[in-house]
Amino acid sequence: MSGGSWARRGLALYLLAWLLLGLLLAGLIVAGAGAGPIAALLFALPLALFYACACGFSAYYLCRAYPLAQRSLWAVLSVFFCGGLGAALLWCAAGSAWAALCALVLPQGAALVITRPFAVIMLGIGMLLYWMTAVAHYLVLEFERTRRAETRALESRLLAQDAELRMLRTQVDPHFLFNSLNSISALTAIDAGRARDMTLQLAGFFRQTLGLEAHRKVFLEEELALLGRFVEIEQVRFGPRLVFEQQVEEGAGSCLLPPMILQPLVENAVKHGIGQRLEGGSIRVCAERAGSLLRIRVENDADPEGGAATAGRGVGLVNVRQRLAAAYGREASVHWARVDDRFRVDLVLPAETERE
Structure with missing residues (x-):
């Protein structure tokens, strides 16, 4: 599989996973906040895709900047705690703004109301999702590093075999x-x-x-x-x-x-x-x-x-x-x-x- 095809397939799987998380979040909203299914889906799915982009870019660059093999554990944990907190606060702010916009479209009483307990739950879920995204990025980076090492080892082996055959000819x-x-x-x-x-x-x-x-x-x-x-x-x-x-x-x-x-x-x-x-x-x-x-x-x-x-x-x-x-x-x-x-x-x- 080529690198471009692998990247497109990985991106599709990443977005699919976040859509499933959006569906799960919508189910929690229906069960916990008493909102209607349409209002919960209208709120959760776009918000999940927005947070997928925010977490994806932020966690990717932090994982690149703080490789586990070259940074201390405390430095990595501190950076990702601050990053997760910042991303979760941004998510809560975006959720409040999006809920206000949805209230303008949905009928009276059908829109979701962001209460303080719900905002705290969103903050905790947002931080957890950010950290899970960071772990996934670290796994992907390690997979890429291992694959490059295997490719280099295979190339070295082929070069050694070619050199051996040339030596055999001589x-x-x-x-x-x-x-x-x-x-x-x-x-x-x-x-x-x-x-x-x-x-x-x-x-x-x-x-x-x-x-x-x-x-x-x-x-x-x-x-x-x-x-x-x-x-x-x-x-x-x-x-x-x-x-x-x-x-x-x-x-x-x-x-x-x-x-x-x-x-x-x-x-x-x-x-x-x-x-x-x-x-x-x-x-x-x-x-x-x-x-x-x-x-x-x-x-x-x-x-x-x-x-x-x-x-x-x-x-x-x-x-x-x-x-x-x-x-x-x-x-x-x-x-x-x-x-x-x-x-x-x-x-x-x-x-x-x-x-x-």
């Missing part, structure tokens, strides 16, 4: 770019067509990553397409030593996830897994949707003589864990382990299918 393994350029250079003398294809694939990969936004999630099938470009480039260097497999069950490909959340995992698998084996190996990405959860597994062959730390070293896993925590809190998790000669990373996150 951390796309420099060896990957260096080795790709070397492969292109070598292919130009052997197979110019493959060199051109690899150049186009490399350009397409970086063009696609530059178009990503950290706060805008992507579908799993889009993330897998980006991984496919990455692996195709690496396969020019590794040849048949690098095998890439995907197993995506029905419904999983249309789920959303943070952009480039899988790329560091596959990059680690190539660098620390397949790259350390003379015979190469395979990388498999499996995804399934289990009710409200999306489960993704990235596993690869690892060096039999290396430990789990060797297979999973680098900032990739830590980066993925931090990004999932920032995006989903405790609703997402990432775990990794080495099973025999395979290194495995399991991601669990909420299954979302609609972009915000």
Whole structure:
């Protein structure tokens, strides 16, 4: 909801509340002063709307000038006692004048007569209504302050995610770019067509990553397409030593996830897994949707003589864990382990299918 729409709706609710108070005041006048219903309504409703404006403006500026967090309690109470007394006296004076005007219009004996006990009651009610208005203004101001703080926190979070994604782009393994350029250079003398294809694939990969936004999630099938470009480039260097497999069950490909959340995992698998084996190996990405959860597994062959730390070293896993925590809190998790000669990373996150 926009700020103007919210303000108009708040003003309408404020005036509606005062109209209800005017009806209540009219009922009290009928019951206590013995006035007719028409005379009571003619007196109470316009007077309530007049006092709504007087209380609204006065209490609003006093609440702005005397914030609770920056002023002493006694100063605030003193100011609002004087303000409430002044506003209530003004209300009583306006009520007396309005009753006199109504007496000129209404039939003889039907008009309301302002007696001293009635004026005292009006004074007390006026002060009470003024203080209630001030409390309502303080609540609205606190709500606005909290909403602004939440907006600033959300903006800071989005900026941090954008900075994190930009940093991730710069951390796309420099060896990957260096080795790709070397492969292109070598292919130009052997197979110019493959060199051109690899150049186009490399350009397409970086063009696609530059178009990503950290706060805008992507579908799993889009993330897998980006991984496919990455692996195709690496396969020019590794040849048949690098095998890439995907197993995506029905419904999983249309789920959303943070952009480039899988790329560091596959990059680690190539660098620390397949790259350390003379015979190469395979990388498999499996995804399934289990009710409200999306489960993704990235596993690869690892060096039999290396430990789990060797297979999973680098900032990739830590980066993925931090990004999932920032995006989903405790609703997402990432775990990794080495099973025999395979290194495995399991991601669990909420299954979302609609972009915000």
